[in-house]
Amino acid sequence: MSAEVGTRVVHRRYVPYSDAHYAGNLVDGAYSLKLFGDVATEMCIVTDGDEGLFASYADVQFKEAVRAGDVLEISCTLTRVGTRSRTLDLAVTVVARGEPTPERPGAARVLGEPLVATTATGTVVVPPRA
Template identity: 45%
Template sequence: MTTATPRAVRVGLDVLDCSELRRLVERPWFLRFSFAPEELRHAETLGSRRRLEFLTGRFAAKEAVLKVLGRGFLQGVAPREICVEHTPRGAPVVRFHGRAAQLAPPSVSVSITHKQTVVAAIAITAPPELKEPDAMPPPTTGTTGTTAPAPAPAPAPAPAPAPESVRDEPTPETTAFLRVRVGQEEAHYGGDLVDGARVLRLFGDLVTEITIRTDGDEGLLAQYSEVRFAAPVKPGDYIEARARLVRRTRLRRVVELEAHKVLSAHAGAGESAATVLDTPQLVCSATATTVVPYRRTDTASALNPVAEET
């Protein structure tokens, strides 16, 4: 009698800190490349902090599954082809699409855990004969007392389409631009330095213009994040500030902001001397989140009256 050689169990493990993805998950190209539409639809129903935790956990799970498949990152499988959904009880389950489906083993289980800002995920694959008993259909007894063959499991139903009220809203290419000259009266610190709040006021005007263009409303600025001052500003400098809408939900608009110095006062060559910079110099960058009123244009299709953020 011969015995079949059991297939090896493969394990993949990945650990991430949420700060590693904080900026990336605000970029549309990264979201489209890394996450399946089902994952993005669920992420947009969450608040800002929970959304970051959720996407970081899903990304760690995808890395763990790639290790189970014996593939490195960007080696023939796109992360969005590994979709980590969840059961009604919240347990994560993996579904494969595209090239990942051709490499997928019969069974892959994943587990995700969170601890403050750290996320860990583990994936494990096992031979079909080692599946958990509750995953197998129960045997049925025939009239002769023998056990009848178990019926083939029914194919998994296709996931129901997400309600319209939680789907991604399209993010059109919406931008705004300002160019200002900093006056002598705006010098605030020694050495004729201008305070950083001057640049943030420019950013506030740009965010307002963005929401007027997209929603016909000035909106309400909720927060700045990732603020970084990269170079000093002095009287006589010309500052170009730009804004770009990068994400929108039902209530929120997320805008990337940058300010560059393009002309600079050149006091060393004379009181009124100035120069044009060959390469614009980054002065400040930030990300702003603003809130706009929720307009109920179609109450019949709304999922429920509760606000989108949890």
Template identity: 55%
Template structure:
């Protein structure tokens, strides 16, 4: 598990190449559910790191789609523990594009500054039997 560079906030990051086969829409666009799937994975990883248990995801309180994700991109999904209650966990998620495909030939460029594509906040719950 990583921690934020300025605090000891539990943070997990996964990087992934977005396959062209993940694109379903004109303009080589990937659906928004793609980001939410990655948030599920990184959130589960965070739960294991923090609590020793995958936990259960209760829902999102907010989701913002800020930029398109396309086949051929390289992205990173981040989960940051915002608050920790007795059994509930508020998690902030962010999906950033690190490399952008320039066309469908496989050509890509590394972005000087990662592009934030999706932000979300959600709640995970530690099952009663898993309480520490």
């Protein structure tokens, strides 16, 4: 295990309709932050052999809507390695979107151009190396 700048972790997740809270099947912004926590945890495991702790977010940007029926790609790139802290660039990208109709309630399509929905910079801390 080695925490190296440029290390990248990616998750994919389907957004269930049970997570929609608003008209138009919109999902709240906290959903993206939860996903950032999951991908950051894997990053800490990969680089430091520990789940680590999320210390802070900076520059959270909600750029596009996340909706029930979306397929999301959540990426985490390690951009800075300190003694115990790590800085991460985080992004939620919509790669497919549900497009139900009365005739085809399960209709969906892969987006030709993925939509960057949420971005942030995060800081995690890990235990000191033994």
